[in-house]
Amino acid sequence: MNTAVTRIKEFLGPEIAGPGLAFVAVMLFFSLASPQFLSSATFGSVAFQLPELGLLTLAMLLPVLTGGLNLAITFTANLAGLTVAWVLQVNGGVDAGMASFVLGCILAIAVGAATGVVMGLVIAYTRAHPILVSLSMMIFVRGLGEFLTRGGDISGFPAFLQPIGHGSLAGIPIPLLIFIVCVLVWHVLLTRLKLGFNTYMIGSNIDAARYSGVNTRKVLVLVYTLSGAMSAVAGIIMLARFNSVRVGHGESYLLITVLACFLGGVNPFGGFGRVIPVFVALVVLQLLSSGLNLMGANQHLATAVWGILLIAVMILRWLAAQLMIFNRRKG
Amino acid sequence: MADIPGTGAKPLLSLHNINMTFGGIKALKNVSFEVLPGEVHCLAGENGSGKSTLIKIITGVYRPEDGAVIEYDGQTYSHMSPVTAQANGIQVIWQDLALFPEMTVAENIAFQTVIGRWPRFVNYRTMRDIAVKALQRLGVALDVDAPLKDYSIAQRQIVAIARALVGEAKLVFMDEPTASLTQSETDHLIEIVRSLSASGVAVVFVSHRLAEVLEISNRLTVLRDGALVGVYPVEGMTQSRVTELMTGKNFDQQVRAKSVRDNPVVLEVKRLSRPGQFHDISFNVRSGETLGITGLLGAGRTELALALFGMLKPRSGSVSLHGKPVRFSSNRDAIKAGIAYLSEDRLSLGLIQPQSIADNLVIASLDRIKSGGLLSDDRKRQLVARWIADLGVKIGRQSDAVSTLSGGNQQRIAIAKWLATDPKLLILDAPTVGVDVGARAGIFEIVAKLAESGLAIILISDEVPEVYFNADRVLHMAQGQIAGWFDPQSCSLQDIEAAVYA
Numbered sequence: 001m002n003t004a005v006t007r008i009k010e011f012l013g014p015e016i017a018g019p020g021l022a023f024v025a026v027m028l029f030f031s032l033a034s035p036q037f038l039s040s041a042t043f044g045s046v047a048f049q050l051p052e053l054g055l056l057t058l059a060m061l062l063p064v065l066t067g068g069l070n071l072a073i074t075f076t077a078n079l080a081g082l083t084v085a086w087v088l089q090v091n092g093g094v095d096a097g098m099a100s101f102v103l104g105c106i107l108a109i110a111v112g113a114a115t116g117v118v119m120g121l122v123i124a125y126t127r128a129h130p131i132l133v134s135l136s137m138m139i140f141v142r143g144l145g146e147f148l149t150r151g152g153d154i155s156g157f158p159a160f161l162q163p164i165g166h167g168s169l170a171g172i173p174i175p176l177l178i179f180i181v182c183v184l185v186w187h188v189l190l191t192r193l194k195l196g197f198n199t200y201m202i203g204s205n206i207d208a209a210r211y212s213g214v215n216t217r218k219v220l221v222l223v224y225t226l227s228g229a230m231s232a233v234a235g236i237i238m239l240a241r242f243n244s245v246r247v248g249h250g251e252s253y254l255l256i257t258v259l260a261c262f263l264g265g266v267n268p269f270g271g272f273g274r275v276i277p278v279f280v281a282l283v284v285l286q287l288l289s290s291g292l293n294l295m296g297a298n299q300h301l302a303t304a305v306w307g308i309l310l311i312a313v314m315i316l317r318w319l320a321a322q323l324m325i326f327n328r329r330k331g
Numbered sequence: 332m333a334d335i336p337g338t339g340a341k342p343l344l345s346l347h348n349i350n351m352t353f354g355g356i357k358a359l360k361n362v363s364f365e366v367l368p369g370e371v372h373c374l375a376g377e378n379g380s381g382k383s384t385l386i387k388i389i390t391g392v393y394r395p396e397d398g399a400v401i402e403y404d405g406q407t408y409s410h411m412s413p414v415t416a417q418a419n420g421i422q423v424i425w426q427d428l429a430l431f432p433e434m435t436v437a438e439n440i441a442f443q444t445v446i447g448r449w450p451r452f453v454n455y456r457t458m459r460d461i462a463v464k465a466l467q468r469l470g471v472a473l474d475v476d477a478p479l480k481d482y483s484i485a486q487r488q489i490v491a492i493a494r495a496l497v498g499e500a501k502l503v504f505m506d507e508p509t510a511s512l513t514q515s516e517t518d519h520l521i522e523i524v525r526s527l528s529a530s531g532v533a534v535v536f537v538s539h540r541l542a543e544v545l546e547i548s549n550r551l552t553v554l555r556d557g558a559l560v561g562v563y564p565v566e567g568m569t570q571s572r573v574t575e576l577m578t579g580k581n582f583d584q585q586v587r588a589k590s591v592r593d594n595p596v597v598l599e600v601k602r603l604s605r606p607g608q609f610h611d612i613s614f615n616v617r618s619g620e621t622l623g624i625t626g627l628l629g630a631g632r633t634e635l636a637l638a639l640f641g642m643l644k645p646r647s648g649s650v651s652l653h654g655k656p657v658r659f660s661s662n663r664d665a666i667k668a669g670i671a672y673l674s675e676d677r678l679s680l681g682l683i684q685p686q687s688i689a690d691n692l693v694i695a696s697l698d699r700i701k702s703g704g705l706l707s708d709d710r711k712r713q714l715v716a717r718w719i720a721d722l723g724v725k726i727g728r729q730s731d732a733v734s735t736l737s738g739g740n741q742q743r744i745a746i747a748k749w750l751a752t753d754p755k756l757l758i759l760d761a762p763t764v765g766v767d768v769g770a771r772a773g774i775f776e777i778v779a780k781l782a783e784s785g786l787a788i789i790l791i792s793d794e795v796p797e798v799y800f801n802a803d804r805v806l807h808m809a810q811g812q813i814a815g816w817f818d819p820q821s822c823s824l825q826d827i828e829a830a831v832y833a
Contacts, residue, residue: 188705191706192705192706193705194697194698194706197690197694197697200686200690201683201690201694204683204685204686205679205683205684205685207679208679208680208681208682208683209683210662211642211662211680211681212694212695212748213662213663213694213695213752214694215661215663271685271686
């Protein structure tokens with residue numbers, strides 16, 4: 001019994017407190033404010049909207065843990081979507097088969113990973129700041145995508161893509177299933193693999209990690225590669241959800257992913273943070289926007305409320321830290 | 332050496348009945364402290380003995396508990412404030428110097444004189460004149476228009492002292508001023524302190540390097556666990572006596588050197604060179620042997636160690652382990668081959684301070700805590716528990732940040748990290764930096780046990796007594812070359828010190 005509790009505690013990590021509290025607060029507030037909030041419709045909309053932002057946040061999480069950032073995630077997702085679209089079109093467009101879709105996905109993930117490899121190599125070897133490196137990559141990928149699409153939409157995909165974006169399996173939306181699998185993969189990676197361990201160490205002090213025998217360059221390259229690959233997964237889901245690809249889809253999510261990481265207790269300077277609290281933080285953000293929607297608020301207002309929430313979280317964290325210091329003094 | 336100012340002289344500063352409590356812990360217990368005008372006074376004590384708290388009370392950062400009496404320059408205060416302290420000529424030179432590297436020397440020295448004046452314009456010519464005058468008083472020539480970052484740590488320290496003098500200092504505190512200086516730089520600093528003292532400025536030195544403290548001070552105040560141990564004249568004081576007063580324990584050291592001539596050679600270095608850092612270095616280390624390497628800072632000791640650890644590439648020469656030539660392309664190769672290197676810089680290179688004790692301990696041996704290809708928390712916990720018990724580390728929880736530990740316990744974690752990789756050769760670079768005098772003996776106890784178990788050890792230190800008492804052979808490096816060999820069994824500590832400081 002006791003070990004089970006400690007195991008659950010370890011699984012969640014100490015960072016769960018913030019997003020956990022926010023979750024309870026949001027649930028309470030909207031259940032009281034709107035009678036329709038606790039309905040399957042709300043949770044359906046949350047479940048379908050969560051994966052896009054969620055997958056992009058997972059892509060952002062790894063670089064943030066190393067003390068870096070990947071600003072290219074959204075446009076990498078678009079480029080990956082374009083890759084799938086291109087493979088499908090070459091193989092007959094609406095009549096393309098399942099095999100060409102699978103091939104497209106593999107190529108898309110390879111393209112996403114490739115952007116990460118390049119960024120990782122530049123960051124690891126030149127020690128240039130990740131913001132600058134990923135910003136350059138973002139501009140490159142965006143320009144490339146706009147050049148290829150002439151700024152327009154690409155659509156006309158086979159019908160079997162529909163369920164991937166909108167279908168359910170045993171009552172659970174398929175995009176959500178894919179997202180949950182990715183969350184678990186990231187969780188295992190960060191808690192049980194050498195790569196994850198070293199990601200945290202590099203995030204706190206890259207030189208000390210190198211002196212301890214960590215192959216810091218390899219870790220950085222892998223982290224950005226995985227970030228690029230996860231962006232590609234997000235791009236594929238977005239393609240299936242919108243049934244089209246356009247460069248710029250999901251662009252507004254970019255900075256939200258950074259904030260979702262921080263709301264999930266990730267240290268903005270790297271070294272600390274867990275996947276599960278970030279997952280909870282994402283659910284909170286999504287509930288908040290669905291709840292406001294339900295109450296008739298404007299979609300843009302929901303975004304503004306996200307900003308306020310994050311500022312409130314920073315202040316509350318500071319207050320909690322002050323309280324802890326105060327208690328220690330007294331004790 | 333100036334005479335010890337007579338006991339009849341009226342003190343410049345005297346504190347009585349100073350008490351201070353933090354979070355239920357008494358940081359200072361009824362402490363009194365006196366400084367005479369123009370004397371050089373040493374404030375000694377281990378980390379946590381209350382030295383810094385006392386300085387912060389004198390400079391007005393902390394307010395002592397009721398009943399305190401502070402007399403300074405004929406005035407009586409119940410507490411100081413930073414403004415009164417500065418206005419009355421009390422200056423502190425903190426260990427980190429608190430300077431602005433991007434600004435010029437003149438700006439660094441004179442910026443306080445332009446703060447808050449009306450009109451709010453900066454008169455650069457006045458600042459420059461003030462800076463030049465302050466440096467002249469110290470007898471130092473620096474380009475006052477150059478940015479501070481162009482200068483070495485030693486020169487920056489001089490800038491910090493010059494800044495203190497601008498404020499018409501009567502009493503200057505120096506917090507660990509020589510911690511990052513070479514011997515000749517230290518000598519220069521000592522000269523400056525002497526001339527300050529001769530011009531009537533009282534200087535209080537806070538230092539753990541006992542040798543220079545004894546050389547420069549007139550009197551010594553020792554604190555232990557927040558209480559006053561006593562005030563002593565420095566004349567006739569020895570290092571071991573001061574250590575005893577600071578720790579309350581007796582540390583009569585004995586030469587541990589033993590002969591290991593029959594043991595197999597673990598490391599053989601032949602004519603190893605790297606231009607500009609070390610040249611033509613040849614030596615061997617046997618199983619169970621502790622080889623001491625000493626020399627001044629900049630003698631190439633750390634560079635040599637980093638070359639053995641695969642982090643610097645030697646230009647020529649060879650290294651063999653157990654008779655087989657080795658060539659490392661990174662420190663990962665070296666670790667795999669059985670070489671471990673404990674960095675001299677524990678804070679930024681040796682340990683990852685914000686991360687947990689457990690993670691710091693296992694970082695170099697993750698393959699040993701795997702089960703079924705995944706890292707196992709249980710195996711990690713067991714491994715950490717075993718090493719912590721083996722090395723007698725005092726910790727709270729394994730998940731606490733390593734930065735919460737004392738210097739001595741941190742160093743034990745760093746040693747455990749390397750022992751967990753099962754090394755054949757352990758290179759210890761300045762293993763007692765930032766470790767309390769009392770905890771140092773414990774570190775060397777561990778080193779001796781490791782040598783007994785057959786590990787080959789290279790012990791690098793710029794404190795000659797450390798290598799003299801703890802190594803089997805001592806290699807003296809100077810300017811990147813081997814300057815001499817010493818056998819502690821057949822030479823005296825003074826022989827080595829004379830050679831090193833020649």
